[in-house]
Amino acid sequence: MKIAAYGCREDEIKYFEELKKRPDLKLITTTEHLSPDNVNLAQGAKGVSIEGLCRASCETLEKLYDIGVRFLSTRTVGYNNIDVDAAREIGIRCSNVSYSPYSVAEYTVLLMLASIRKFIHLMARSAVLDYSLRGMQGKELRNMTVGIIGMGRIGKAVARCLSGFGCRLIAYTPHPDEESGRLADMVAMDKLYEQADIISLHTPLKNSNYHMINSDTISRMKDGVIIINTARGELIDTEALINAVDSGKVSAVGIDTFENERNVIHIDHEAELIHNRNMLALKAYPNVIVSPHAAYYTDQASKDMVYCSIDGLASWISGGENENEIK
Ligand code: COI
Numbered sequence: 001m002k003i004a005a006y007g008c009r010e011d012e013i014k015y016f017e018e019l020k021k022r023p024d025l026k027l028i029t030t031t032e033h034l035s036p037d038n039v040n041l042a043q044g045a046k047g048v049s050i051e052g053l054c055r056a057s058c059e060t061l062e063k064l065y066d067i068g069v070r071f072l073s074t075r076t077v078g079y080n081n082i083d084v085d086a087a088r089e090i091g092i093r094c095s096n097v098s099y100s101p102y103s104v105a106e107y108t109v110l111l112m113l114a115s116i117r118k119f120i121h122l123m124a125r126s127a128v129l130d131y132s133l134r135g136m137q138g139k140e141l142r143n144m145t146v147g148i149i150g151m152g153r154i155g156k157a158v159a160r161c162l163s164g165f166g167c168r169l170i171a172y173t174p175h176p177d178e179e180s181g182r183l184a185d186m187v188a189m190d191k192l193y194e195q196a197d198i199i200s201l202h203t204p205l206k207n208s209n210y211h212m213i214n215s216d217t218i219s220r221m222k223d224g225v226i227i228i229n230t231a232r233g234e235l236i237d238t239e240a241l242i243n244a245v246d247s248g249k250v251s252a253v254g255i256d257t258f259e260n261e262r263n264v265i266h267i268d269h270e271a272e273l274i275h276n277r278n279m280l281a282l283k284a285y286p287n288v289i290v291s292p293h294a295a296y297y298t299d300q301a302s303k304d305m306v307y308c309s310i311d312g313l314a315s316w317i318s319g320g321e322n323e324n325e326i327k
Contacts, residue, residue: 007051111254147196150203
């Protein structure tokens, strides 16, 4: 069976090479990102695997279908890079992957700790030999309430990671299960906004939650709230966030993902302008951490992404199930 993998990153290559040894697989890999112009690379393949920066638009999906592709897998948890409705209409089944949630969860805790201990500011000071502590007093997690929005695999892993810190954990998720209830006090979204000292986003991006963090929802949060986002940039109205940091309503921000990040992240801009004014404005504040969508980036997660994507496609092509199907 033939599978084409697009946007193959350097860290993924060795896992693709391992999979190429499978006698039942003809695996084509390319570093090119999927676009309407390069669907021909998947000629003869029933399954296509794409990286997070690839876009599967309606036009691209139609072209893929025309050359015989029936299954598409994104090597990501989030799947807003696929026009899922178009895929359903066209007749291409789609899946995402489940990689180690601790990659993102541990990074989320890192952003929380760095934010409450002003760690980046402290290190910037020490880099210029300023070892004073003026303005650098931090807070202890055990005295804080952390609100987790979204209790999927990553949200739950964040709750597990935080369980040793002694903070109060509250969470909102649309379909709570027993485990969520054991890990955190489940509350309504409004209560979470009202009570949390730190709010951490772990929900997939959908039309319904675009800009869920906006001037109205921020106004309902505690003064001095800290906002952490390792999910998707579009969950936050960046201008509203900038205003809230500027006014002091939000005392710190740790974001690994931001709006319109596509031509910014994972690229060296050392000698080039970055065309994302809001991101640049936000990152100029000393109490804001902006990182380049790196939370997922661990050895374990890279391996899981490749294996889960290709195994799922191979199972589908040979008539089996794919437990990561996007329904
Ligand atoms: C995801 O898996 O959803 C990520 O955010 C990872 C990234 C490579 C797009």
